[in-house]
Amino acid sequence: xxxxSRKLTEHVADVTPDAAPSFNAVLxxxxxxxxxxxxxxxxSSVAVVVVxxxxxxxxxxVSGQDQGTTxVSGQDQGTTxxxxxxxxRHSSHPSTQSTVPIPPDTKPxxxxxxxxxxxxxxxxxxxYSFCWFGPEGDGVRQSGLCADxxxxxxxxxxxxxxxxxxxxxxxxxxxxxxATFSELGEKCPRRITVPVEKTGEGSFxxxxxxxxxDYRVDLFGRxxxxxVGAAFKWSTLTRGTMPQPDAYMGLVSGAGGDLQTYxxxxxxxxxxxxxxxxxxxxxxxxxxxxxxxxxxxxxxxxQNCRDEGSVFFTGDRPQSQQFLALGPAPYTYxxxxxxxxxxxxGQGVWPTDERKSERPYVTLTFDPPxxxxxxxx
Amino acid sequence: xxxxxxxxxxxxxSAADAARMPLTPSEPPTxxxxxxxxxxxxxxxxxxxxxxxxxxxxxxxxxxxxxxxPLIGLLTALGGNRxxxxxxxxxxxxxxxxxxxxxxxxxxPEAWLRTVAVRTMISRHRRREVAxxxxxxxxxxxxxxxxxxxxxxxxxxxxxLPITHRAVILLxxxxxxxxxEVARRLCIPVGTVKSRLSRARAxxxxxxxxxxxxxx
Numbered sequence: 001x002x003x004x005s006r007k008l009t010e011h012v013a014d015v016t017p018d019a020a021p022s023f024n025a026v027l028x029x030x031x032x033x034x035x036x037x038x039x040x041x042x043x044s045s046v047a048v049v050v051v052x053x054x055x056x057x058x059x060x061x062v063s064g065q066d067q068g069t070t071x072v073s074g075q076d077q078g079t080t081x082x083x084x085x086x087x088x089r090h091s092s093h094p095s096t097q098s099t100v101p102i103p104p105d106t107k108p109x110x111x112x113x114x115x116x117x118x119x120x121x122x123x124x125x126x127x128y129s130f131c132w133f134g135p136e137g138d139g140v141r142q143s144g145l146c147a148d149x150x151x152x153x154x155x156x157x158x159x160x161x162x163x164x165x166x167x168x169x170x171x172x173x174x175x176x177x178x179a180t181f182s183e184l185g186e187k188c189p190r191r192i193t194v195p196v197e198k199t200g201e202g203s204f205x206x207x208x209x210x211x212x213x214d215y216r217v218d219l220f221g222r223x224x225x226x227x228v229g230a231a232f233k234w235s236t237l238t239r240g241t242m243p244q245p246d247a248y249m250g251l252v253s254g255a256g257g258d259l260q261t262y263x264x265x266x267x268x269x270x271x272x273x274x275x276x277x278x279x280x281x282x283x284x285x286x287x288x289x290x291x292x293x294x295x296x297x298x299x300x301x302x303q304n305c306r307d308e309g310s311v312f313f314t315g316d317r318p319q320s321q322q323f324l325a326l327g328p329a330p331y332t333y334x335x336x337x338x339x340x341x342x343x344x345x346g347q348g349v350w351p352t353d354e355r356k357s358e359r360p361y362v363t364l365t366f367d368p369p370x371x372x373x374x375x376x377x
Numbered sequence: 378x379x380x381x382x383x384x385x386x387x388x389x390x391s392a393a394d395a396a397r398m399p400l401t402p403s404e405p406p407t408x409x410x411x412x413x414x415x416x417x418x419x420x421x422x423x424x425x426x427x428x429x430x431x432x433x434x435x436x437x438x439x440x441x442x443x444x445x446x447p448l449i450g451l452l453t454a455l456g457g458n459r460x461x462x463x464x465x466x467x468x469x470x471x472x473x474x475x476x477x478x479x480x481x482x483x484x485x486p487e488a489w490l491r492t493v494a495v496r497t498m499i500s501r502h503r504r505r506e507v508a509x510x511x512x513x514x515x516x517x518x519x520x521x522x523x524x525x526x527x528x529x530x531x532x533x534x535x536x537x538l539p540i541t542h543r544a545v546i547l548l549x550x551x552x553x554x555x556x557x558e559v560a561r562r563l564c565i566p567v568g569t570v571k572s573r574l575s576r577a578r579a580x581x582x583x584x585x586x587x588x589x590x591x592x593x
Contacts, residue, residue, distance in 0.1 A: 004550055007531055012450045012547070019446070023437075026471055026474065027474075029468070229564065314555075
């Protein structure tokens with residue numbers, strides 16, 4: 001049996017050392033770090049590496065510490081009274097504008113903040129995570145900065161109870177955002193991801209998702225200059241976009257011109273609730289009519305927190321391998337999914353129903369439809 | 378004495394990640410806590426003084442004894458460099474030591490450790506990549522041409538992938554994490570994980586032997 005998992009695992013084993021450095025090295029490193037802190041060496045500047053615009057003259061700036069602290073989190077958000085669209089609090093029809101000025105205090109080589117209006121003032125939320133590249137062109141090769149961070153719930157900027165959140169992002173080019181809603185205070189919250197409406201050049205609108213409630217909303221944006229993540233708290237007033245159940249299965253792939261399998265994966269999400277019990281039996285039928293069935297195994301229900309309303313299954317890789325011997329494609333995937341005693345029949349065909357950017361995952365359609373989250377169930 | 382959990386949060390949000398298997402320490406939000414980790418700028422855990430440092434070190438050393446080698450292996454595969462892997466692994470253990478009073482109560486402290494380590498490696502690699510790109514000519518910025526040699530070495534093939542793709546495929550196939558768990562740990566949307574997996578699989582497909590492929 002060979003598959004990608006085994007090869008990768010073997011590769012990791014191959015590069016795993018026979019012995020690790022002594023634990024004393026960790027202790028020494030810890031002590032050095034403590035001493036540096038005590039000495040105030042670190043100060044309070046944020047450690048990022050900024051590579052400035054590089055022209056023909058070479059590197060202009062390198063050290064992030066030279067750049068000083070960059071305001072990033074909700075704690076650090078600034079408020080200005082700069083130009084911006086009208087306050088859209090409680091308004092369903094905010095105005096938009098064609099161009100969004102970059103806030104004057106935006107650091108070079110960093111993304112501009114996400115801006116919105118609150119109480120007549122523009123509130124800036126700087127991205128907590130981003131990869132940002134400057135312009136490319138004659139004489140300027142590339143510049144950029146990447147930073148990974150996070151933002152705790154307690155530090156989220158609260159946009160209060162407006163009907164929609166209109167924000168502005170002063171970046172050139174065609175930027176697109178999506179918003180992920182996670183109900184605050186829940187142990188394993190349902191996460192609802194919705195596209196963000198573009199309302200103008202650099203202006204966007206987030207409308208509610210899920211039931212009315214208190215949410216953490218994570219914005220994830222992509223554009224010519226890179227990607228950004230920013231978050232805020234929003235107490236939605238009304239029920240918004242409700243997620244529809246989504247199911248996909250991965251088994252056979254045609255990458256590389258040959259059929260291959262990476263093992264069976266079956267994911268079902270945005271169900272009405274996380275089922276207490278869930279089983280899945282998968283039958284694969286090749287174009288010649290030969291078929292084979294296996295029971296998939298539910299994963300992660302006990303050890304890991306899964307999003308509310310989701311289940312995930314895998315199949316034994318050796319068994320998955322045998323599907324390839326059935327015969328030629330197309331392959332019909334039939335899934336008998338039993339959730340808390342109710343059985344749903346799902347079907348998808350590979351490669352016909354393969355998701356274009358998510359190969360080899362195939363969308364499954366269920367009959368009867370999978371139970372959707374409505375808030376009433 | 379077992380200490381009570383604090384409510385922590387890792388992006389993307391899940392209170393359960395905090396309560397059951399939190400993946401982040403409780404520092405105030407900063408531009409890049411992970412980057413700060415590398416640079417040694419994080420403030421120490423204030424609870425640390427409440428538990429004997431010797432005891433913490435003993436307990437963390439037990440984890441180190443069995444987890445350090447595989448972690449270095451994973452990080453070497455991810456970053457392509459043993460020296461970096463050892464350094465990042467040690468930094469991650471320092472972090473674990475500093476936050477042991479909290480992390481020790483988590484369901485899976487090693488998951489916390491591996492997540493911190495992977496993110497640290499990605500962050501470090503990204504910074505280097507940014508610097509490297511800045512020093513290259515525009516022509517050199519062209520993506521490398523994928524090898525068509527089916528016998529190409531896996532390490533070489535992995536090195537052709539962006540580190541974010543490597544992280545996704547290693548966490549999914551080596552750590553055996555479902556797509557949404559990978560997304561949660563790397564703070565990226567599920568769709569991004571799936572598309573990165575798709576591209577990584579396509580890039581590595583020539584490496585698969587005839588045993589696991591059949592002609593279309």
